[in-house]
Amino acid sequence: MKRILVVSPNYPYKGESFYPFVKNLCDEFSKLGYGVTVLSPQSITSAIFHGKKLRPIKRIDEVSGNKVTIYQPYSITPSFKRLNLYNDMIRWSVLKFLRKYRLTPDVCYCHFWCSAYYVLPYMQKFEIPMIVASGESEISLLMSEEQMTPVFKDYVKGVVCVSTKNQNESIAHGLTTIDKCEVFPNSVDSSLFYKQEKRNCRDKLGLPHDEFIVVFVGWFIERKGPCRVADALSQVSDVKSVFIGRGNQDPKCDGILFKGALPHEQVPVYLGAADVFVLPTLHEGCCNAVVEAMACGLPVISSNLPFNWDILDESNSIMIDPNNIDELAEAIRKLKENVELRNRLADGALKKAEILTIEKRASAILDFIKRKI
Numbered sequence: 339m340k341r342i343l344v345v346s347p348n349y350p351y352k353g354e355s356f357y358p359f360v361k362n363l364c365d366e367f368s369k370l371g372y373g374v375t376v377l378s379p380q381s382i383t384s385a386i387f388h389g390k391k392l393r394p395i396k397r398i399d400e401v402s403g404n405k406v407t408i409y410q411p412y413s414i415t416p417s418f419k420r421l422n423l424y425n426d427m428i429r430w431s432v433l434k435f436l437r438k439y440r441l442t443p444d445v446c447y448c449h450f451w452c453s454a455y456y457v458l459p460y461m462q463k464f465e466i467p468m469i470v471a472s473g474e475s476e477i478s479l480l481m482s483e484e485q486m487t488p489v490f491k492d493y494v495k496g497v498v499c500v501s502t503k504n505q506n507e508s509i510a511h512g513l514t515t516i517d518k519c520e521v522f523p524n525s526v527d528s529s530l531f532y533k534q535e536k537r538n539c540r541d542k543l544g545l546p547h548d549e550f551i552v553v554f555v556g557w558f559i560e561r562k563g564p565c566r567v568a569d570a571l572s573q574v575s576d577v578k579s580v581f582i583g584r585g586n587q588d589p590k591c592d593g594i595l596f597k598g599a600l601p602h603e604q605v606p607v608y609l610g611a612a613d614v615f616v617l618p619t620l621h622e623g624c625c626n627a628v629v630e631a632m633a634c635g636l637p638v639i640s641s642n643l644p645f646n647w648d649i650l651d652e653s654n655s656i657m658i659d660p661n662n663i664d665e666l667a668e669a670i671r672k673l674k675e676n677v678e679l680r681n682r683l684a685d686g687a688l689k690k691a692e693i694l695t696i697e698k699r700a701s702a703i704l705d706f707i708k709r710k711i
Contacts (some may be wrong), residue, residue, distance in 0.1 A: 341373040343443035345419050345453040349378035351393050355602045359626050362527050366700035367506035368404040377407040379428050382413045411435040432456040467711040472508045473500040496710030500524050500624035503644040523648045524624040525699035526633040533635035534610035549578045550674045553612035555627040558585030563618040565589050572669035609634035614673050618660035633691035637683030639669045653686035
């Protein structure tokens, strides 16, 4: 196995902050000597309606002397997201592209089940083995379950699950079987996310040295819970906060030091300047932001739900009901007032993050692929 085709619904371009986990994995595959091609369709319709510039259809990323080739063919999609029609139109454009360029990798690695749906007929025709990475917050089949799940179960060779929760969901939907699955929690680029001196980080950002700072990183949407964090902070005295992200919600409370989107490479210094990371998210596969916060040495306050159970426990976090504002406020207050607990959880976070590096994850996934194909 030398050539890997990675299919993903999106791929970061010029410092964009979304889907960095796909790029990190592709870069690491490339560093390990594999030829990596990425196929990530882009919607002309979405670009027009949201005022975004279309990306080049083909580009090459240089990675430590190696190359990752990225194809982003255009697709026309309905402005309303009726799932079957939307995904059928993307599938049509992807299959058209594959037939034109006759890509013949040794294995096709699909980020999420929707990507597997896009390329399945082509991979079947040319007998190219498929691996699916199930990392969705919620698995949406985007197809007739009766028609498609038996095909996936028979043809997909292995499933990389970011959490036990995702593994169980994939099996429950009839997409795969337990013998084809293995859990690989999301990981961190340790060259970017690591523990830094808090005072130095605050000096760089012009933040006060003597304040307790809570940081939130994630989309500003109901699922992630920025407004729940703001409501909880309003119940705790003498606390400052940083909200990193974008979306349709606007968290408001006293003491906000920064609020807005940042390039991914600028996030670590804000994490390094904070005392606690808070994310009361409702649904995840396995949250990259949580792993990145732990790698920066932050104790975590997050949801007591199954998607967190592979990475969080009492050694590195306080797990709360993400809908309970009072419980969230009490957790923040506890870590503010109890320095010993805060330090113990920070140490536990660093220890857990040591095994969640992109280097270790990429190598383990490659070993898994070789076993399965």
